């Protein structure tokens with residue numbers, strides 16, 4: 001049936017996600033401080049205005065501090081029994097705090113960060129990793145099925161964010177490993193295509209090698225074949241590695257590789273050429289350098 005949806009945060013991801021919900025026949029009221037309201041979405045005057053009559057409010061915001069301030073603003077005006085579905089990537093603690101505040105208010109709540117990027121958002125093929133009660137997951141599922149092709153209910157509040165940052169910590173580490181190996185192979189005189197042919201079918205295979213190869217002209221089409229235009233920007237990888245280290249610290253987890261990956265992406269984005277580049281541009285970075 002048609003649902004009334006409030007959508008707060010209509011940026012690169014939120015805009016196309018809100019459009020897909022409206023195209024599926026739902027009544028979507030959107031609000032953003034800056035980004036333009038997509039054509040099919042009704043423009044609300046404020047976050048409260050978008051949230052007040054909604055069956056589900058979806059947030060797609062930059063970080064946990066902003067999420068918490070938006071939640072503080074909208075929770076009091078949301079309908080009893082409505083659901084707050086946060087699809088942003090934020091720290092686990094903020095996700096849990098917002099869920100708890102929503103449940104105290106008599107609402108359902110779930111954290112549901114995504115993977116799939118801007119193309120997945122536009123195509124409606126995102127993957128959602130969901131943390132929250134069974135009831136909240138059930139309430140969100142019809143909308144998740146429109147915006148994405150897969151969702152996994154990972155556990156209670158915060159479990160979606162936990163899954164997301166564990167995945168992206170592995171992704172950051174394996175991208176660095178793949179890039180440093182390609183750059184070393186160059187210096188050893190090993191042809192990149194041969195390296196790909198071997199590794200992609202041997203025990204060094206990974207998503208970064210097989211599906212998103214950082215070497216231009218090798219493997220399937222990837223941002224490397226488009227001058228390393230993102231794709232998945234190095235800044236976003238840096239953000240997710242920061243969140244994973246914040247989480248590791250909060251639960252006393254030993255994550256030496258994650259920590260090193262964070263330090264390297266930080267250097268790459270802040271002091272080198274990484275800003276505005278895809279995260280696979282680690283390969284040209286290594287190419288230029290010797291041992292440090």
Ligand code: NAD
Pocket residue numbers: 008009010011012013014031032033034035047060061062063066070087088089090114115116117118231232236239
């Ligand atoms: P974005 O910066 O394009 O969009 C965020 C939007 O939030 C902006 O338009 C901003 O104006 C708006 N906003 C900020 N504060 C607000 C407030 N108080 N009220 C209303 N609107 C407010 O970012 P994005 O790429 O759309 O990413 C959104 C979230 O999704 C982030 O948490 C990001 O980490 C995550 N994510 C992004 C990607 C990606 O490839 N872009 C992939 C997976 C996850």
